[in-house]
Amino acid sequence: NAGVTQTPKFRVLKTGQSMTLLCAQDMNHEYMYWYRQDPGMGLRLIHYSVGEGTTAKGEVPDGYNVSRLKKQNFLLGLESAAPSQTSVYFCASSYLPWEQYFGPGTRLTVT
């Protein structure tokens, strides 16, 4: 039982490049979330999903897109990376809409 995993763990992008972050969970959770963590700002919700095929915007959705084609996977996409998207990204999942279980995080640097 791996819990919540994130791929990759580190990534460096140049401005304008695109990439996809993959989150996978093996706990059969309905709810999945993407957060970004910036110094002094805690975690802020980017997008979330309440089930396969559904997505919704969180607090800071601009510049990101998501997809949940399979229940166990939640993808976060950056179409045209900007330096302001340099951050640590966390994925989380939960059975109910609380008590979230977090992945190990992805450190993304955009130069």
Added chain:
Amino acid sequence: AQTVTQSQPEMSVQEAETVTLSCTYDTSESNYYLFWYKQPPSRQMILVIRQEAYKQQNATENRFSVNFQKAAKSFSLKISDSQLGDTAMYFCAFGGRDTGNQFYFGTGTSLTVIP
């Protein structure tokens, strides 16, 4: 909108002593949950304790306990017999049924346990 405020950016405590981390929140909801998460240098987010708003009894998990004051919208975390492994960032978080399944986090308190 829901807000979570942690007014102590940094704190320190001697090993084996007790420390209390503060958290206040603002909401108009009546049905919600509150959480404390720990983030050690490894960056992994670990759930420490949770409190259901409808429960009057304060939650306790081993050396960790909370003081939940619903009317004051206060949710502090007490760590007893502090250990070196408690050194971490601690985040207070709010989740409510009416917030569209969204979580709101505070900005965190960096706790250092001094040997």
